[in-house]
Structures are given as structure tokens and as C-alpha cells.
Amino acid sequence: MPDILSLLQCLLPQINATTMRRMNQIILAMLAMSGRVTMLGISRWAGVGGSYRTMLRFFHTVIPWATLFWLFFRKHLFRANEIYLLAGDEVVISKSGKQTYGLDRFFSSLISKPISGLSFFTLSLVSVEQRHSFPIRIEQVIKSDVEKSSLSLTPEINKKEKGKRGRPKGSKNKNKTEVILTSELLRIKKMINELVKLIANFIPLTYLVLDGHFGNNNALQMARLVNLHIISKLRHDSALYIPYQNPDPNRRSRRKYAQKLDYCNIPDAYLCKSSIEEDIKTDIYQTTLLHKEFAQALNIVILVKTNLKTNACSHVILFSSDLKLSYEKIIDYYKLRFQIEFNFRDAKQFWGLEDFMNLSQTAVTNAANLAFFMVNLSHHLLADFRQHNPGSGIIDLGAFIVAFDMSMKF
Numbered sequence: 001m002p003d004i005l006s007l008l009q010c011l012l013p014q015i016n017a018t019t020m021r022r023m024n025q026i027i028l029a030m031l032a033m034s035g036r037v038t039m040l041g042i043s044r045w046a047g048v049g050g051s052y053r054t055m056l057r058f059f060h061t062v063i064p065w066a067t068l069f070w071l072f073f074r075k076h077l078f079r080a081n082e083i084y085l086l087a088g089d090e091v092v093i094s095k096s097g098k099q100t101y102g103l104d105r106f107f108s109s110l111i112s113k114p115i116s117g118l119s120f121f122t123l124s125l126v127s128v129e130q131r132h133s134f135p136i137r138i139e140q141v142i143k144s145d146v147e148k149s150s151l152s153l154t155p156e157i158n159k160k161e162k163g164k165r166g167r168p169k170g171s172k173n174k175n176k177t178e179v180i181l182t183s184e185l186l187r188i189k190k191m192i193n194e195l196v197k198l199i200a201n202f203i204p205l206t207y208l209v210l211d212g213h214f215g216n217n218n219a220l221q222m223a224r225l226v227n228l229h230i231i232s233k234l235r236h237d238s239a240l241y242i243p244y245q246n247p248d249p250n251r252r253s254r255r256k257y258a259q260k261l262d263y264c265n266i267p268d269a270y271l272c273k274s275s276i277e278e279d280i281k282t283d284i285y286q287t288t289l290l291h292k293e294f295a296q297a298l299n300i301v302i303l304v305k306t307n308l309k310t311n312a313c314s315h316v317i318l319f320s321s322d323l324k325l326s327y328e329k330i331i332d333y334y335k336l337r338f339q340i341e342f343n344f345r346d347a348k349q350f351w352g353l354e355d356f357m358n359l360s361q362t363a364v365t366n367a368a369n370l371a372f373f374m375v376n377l378s379h380h381l382l383a384d385f386r387q388h389n390p391g392s393g394i395i396d397l398g399a400f401i402v403a404f405d406m407s408m409k410f
Contacts, residue, residue, distance in 0.1 A: 002381050002401070004028055010075040014067050022058040025050045030351060030374060031381075032401045037352025037371075060362055065369035069136050069376070070198050073125065076380045078203075083128040086195075086228065087209040087337045088188060090141065091344045092119045093354050101361040102140050120368050123191055124340045125203070128332070132379065133339035135347075135372040137195050140365065144183055176295030177221055185222045192226045207231050207322070209337040217294045220321055229322040231333050236263075238317055240289040240300060257290055263315055266302065272327050281306045286327040301327045346378070347371040350394050 005024045012020060029045035030037060039055040046054070092106045094117040106119040119141035124133040181189065196205070208223045212233035223230035234240075241257040270285040285302040301318040318330050347353040351374040356367035378394055385397050 002031075002384075004377075007072075007076065007377070007380070010071050011068050014064050014071065019058065019061055019063065022054055026055070026058060026370070027374065027377065028401070031378075031398050033398075036355040037350075038355055038357050041355075059358060059366045060360065061366070062362055063366060063369070065365070065373070066137050066194065066198065069138075069369075069373065070195075072373070072376060073134055073136060074202065077134055077376060079127070079130070082130070084203050084205065085126040085128065085207050085209050085333055085336060086192070086205050087124050087126050087133060087340050088121065088191075089124075089211060089337070089340045089344075090119055090121045091347075091353075093117050093348065097359075099359050101359065101364045102142050104143050106141070118364070118368075121188065121191070122340065122343070122372065123195060124343060126209070126336045126339055128336065131336065131339065133336075133343050134376055134379070135340075135343050137191055138369050138372050139187065139191055140368065141184075141187070176217060176293075177224075179218045179221045181218060181222055185218055189222050189226060192228070196226065207320075207333060209333055211337065215319070217291075220294065220296075224321065229320060229325070231318070231320045231322075231325075231330060231337075233334065234291075234300075234317040234319055236315060236317060238291060240291055240298075240317075243288065243290055243297065257292070261289060263302070263304075264313075266304070270302075276308070279308045281308055284327055284331070286330075288323055296321065297323065299323045299325055299330070301330045303331070343372065343375050346375050346394070350378070351375065 004027050005020070008020050008024060015023070025046045026042055029042045029047070029050060033041060033045040035041055039059060040052060043050055043052040043055045092108045092115065094108070094115050095103055096116065097103070100118065102118050103116065104119075105114045105116055107113070108115045108117070120138050121141055122135050123137040124135050126133045192208070206229060208226075208228040209231045210219060212235070214230070215232045215234045219232065220230050240261040242259055242261060244253070244255045244258040246253045246255070266283075266285050270287040271283060272286050273282075273284040275282050283304040283306070285300075285304070287300055288297050289300045290297055299320045299322060301320075302315055303318070304313065304315045306313045318334050320330050344353075348371075351371040353368060353371040356364075356371075358364050358367045378397070382392065382394070382397060385400070386392050389396065389400075
């Protein structure tokens with residue numbers, strides 16, 4: 001039987017003993033319970049002292065979750081001499097009703113359409129050696145009135161600008177490094193700054209890995225403002241240009257862009273690796289290219305897959321602001337970003353991220369953060385449990401706890 005209370009001792013400077021005892025009861029109940037993870041369900045599995053009123057008191061207590069995540073990670077999950085990446089992504093959960101704090105319409109990638117629910121942006125530390133993601137900071141996305149109005153006005157703006165081509169008369173060159181960050185990027189920048197301040201150089205962070213939604217100049221400049229290099233993905237039809245090389249070095253040229261890159265005829269000089277597996281040919285290209293919307297040159301990696309039977313071809317464009325990063329690391333680091341999706345799956349499937357029925361701001365914050373805290377805690381418990389039970393999962397761990405509890409009663 002895992003001793004949860006001893007694992008939580010590292011949190012004691014930030015929460016009082018009463019909150020820790022309640023948290024211990026809730027964690028034990030969540031590990032053993034079946035069914036929906038709600039306050040009522042937890043109270044029924046919490047045993048003596050775990051009444052519904054106790055659950056209400058816990059979920060309505062203001063808890064410094066950001067600090068708790070870091071203290072638990074540093075004590076039980078951190079491994080020295082490992083490389084950690086900072087990855088970020090947004091998770092959307094469906095909620096009904098009208099009174100839940102932060103309830104709005106958000107786009108769900110699982111359903112591929114906007115739904116009524118809640119949205120949380122998560123920053124995770126991803127271990128390159130362990131190939132695992134550890135949620136470290138969670139913040140609820142609250143749409144401001146400015147964001148809502150801008151979204152509603154977008155079709156009208158596009159309709160007005162439709163048909164207008166070329167550069168407006170009298171416009172001047174702009175410094176592309178001086179961008180106006182959106183509310184979303186300002187929120188992420190604030191989260192990263194607070195995280196860096198909290199860890200105080202305990203872990204050297206170099207790369208911020210984001211999905212294709214952030215494959216733009218604004219996101220790149222935001223990453224550079226927090227002293228990180230971005231790794232992300234560009235649109236498949238992005239207009240990339242080869243840097244202009246002046247044939248006469250004695251003559252000064254203001255020209256910056258040479259010919260546009262043709263994805264069907266990428267120069268062989270950029271080819272780094274080619275392989276064939278099950279009639280699928282994979283070519284990997286890497287070079288430094290320019291994009292007219294970006295302020296700086298980009299380290300571009302293009303993966304081209306060709307079906308040798310049908311000659312069908314497709315490609316993916318990855319990029320980084322670090323021009324010295326190798327193509328192997330760009331591909332590997334971007335693939336590791338998907339580990340955060342497994343955190344979302346576990347939080348929804350096992351720890352109540354999709355189930356909670358809390359309404360107030362504090363209760364919603366506690367429910368979401370508790371679900372992600374359980375992701376980290378269960379990973380630590382499973383690491384010990386798998387030493388004697390290889391291949392076990394969260395369900396096996398819960399069954400063991402229930403069996404142990406039943407044996408103690410009888």
C-alpha cells in the first residue's frame with residue numbers, strides 16, 4: 001500500500017496539515033475508486049472522515065498549485081543530467097450548464113468543432129531520456145471581451161480586405177521583431193516567466209515546443225522574449241525562400257530573397273537522409289530558409305514521404321529559431337511534444353478532468369489542477385509498482401490498492 005502522506009511531506013511548507021490530510025484522503029479514494037470522479041464519488045470512497053462536507057472544504061480552499069507541482073517534481077520526479085524541454089498545449093473539456101466559471105465555446109480538436117466547455121493551457125517539462133511529460137503549470141483560459149469581439153469581427157474584416165492586393169500606398173517598412181502579442185501569447189509568456197522564476201535556474205531550459213497553431217512570427221518573438229528557442233510546425237503550403245547569394249561579392253546588393261522553394265523539386269544539396277520502409281520512401285531535408293512574415297531566418301526541416309507504388313507524395317515542415325540545431329533533434333523534440341496529449345488522456349480518463357461538476361473559480365481551479373497533479377503522482381507510484389509488476393497500468397495499481405484495503409479490513 002503506497003504511503004501517500006509521506007510523499008506529500010515535501011508540500012508542507014506551502015499547505016497546512018489539515019489540507020494535506022484532506023488531500024491524502026482524496027488521493028487514496030481517487031486511486032481506488034471506479035466511476036465518475038466527482039466530489040460525491042470521492043466522498044463515498046474516502047472512508048472514515050471523508051464526508052461530502054470535507055470535500056467541499058478542500059475544493060473551496062485556495063491552494064498554490066504552481067508551487068506544489070514544482071515541489072513534487074523536484075523531490076520525486078526530477079533526474080539530474082537529463083535534458084528537459086518545455087512543451088505547451090491547450091486542452092478543452094465539455095461542460096453543460098450556464099454557471100461554471102469560465103464556461104465558453106472553445107474549439108475541440110477531438111470533435112473538430114467548437115463546443116461549450118472549459119479550456120486549460122498546460123506547460124509541461126518533457127524528459128528527453130524518459131520520453132515522458134510532467135505537467136508543471138496549468139491555467140484556465142478565460143476569453144476577454146476583446147478576444148470575443150475580435151473573433152466575431154474577423155469575417156467582416158476579411159470581407160473588407162478581399163480584393164485588395166499589394167502593398168498599401170505610403171506604407172513603411174516595419175520591424176518584424178516588434179510585434180503586438182495576442183491575449184493568448186501574453187498569457188503563455190506570463191506563465192513561462194512565472195515558471196522560470198519559480199525554478200530559479202534549477203533546470204536549464206532552452207527549447208519551447210508548441211504545435212502548428214503557434215507556427216508564426218508572433219509566437220517565435222514571444223519565445224525569444226523569454227530567452228527560449230521555439231520548435232514548431234509550419235503550414236504545408238508556407239512560402240519559403242532561399243536566401244539570395246550575390247554572385248559578385250564586390251557589389252553590394254539589397255536583395256534578400258532568391259527563388260521560392262518548390263516542394264516538388266527540393267534541391268538535393270539539402271537532403272540529409274533517405275530511407276525506404278514498406279514501399280514508403282522518406283526523405284529528410286534541412287536548410288536555412290526565409291519567410292516573409294518572419295523577422296529572422298529559420299532552421300527548416302522538411303519530411304517528404306512518397307508512396308513508391310502510387311507516387312503519392314506528402315510533406316511536413318518543421319522549424320526552429322535555433323539555426324544550429326540538427327534535424328535529428330528537431331524531429332525528435334517535436335515528436336516528444338505529443339507526450340503532453342497522454343497527460344490529457346490520463347487526466348480525463350482516470351482523474352476526473354472531464355467529470356468534475358464544480359462551479360466556482362476556486363473549485364474549478366482545484367479540480368483541474370488536482371487531475372494533473374494525479375498524473376504526476378500516479379507516474380511516480382507506477383514506477384515503483386512496475387518493479388515487481390512489469391507492464392502494469394493505472395487500473396492495475398487501483399486494483400492492488402482495493403485488494404490491499406479489503407485484506408486489511410478482514
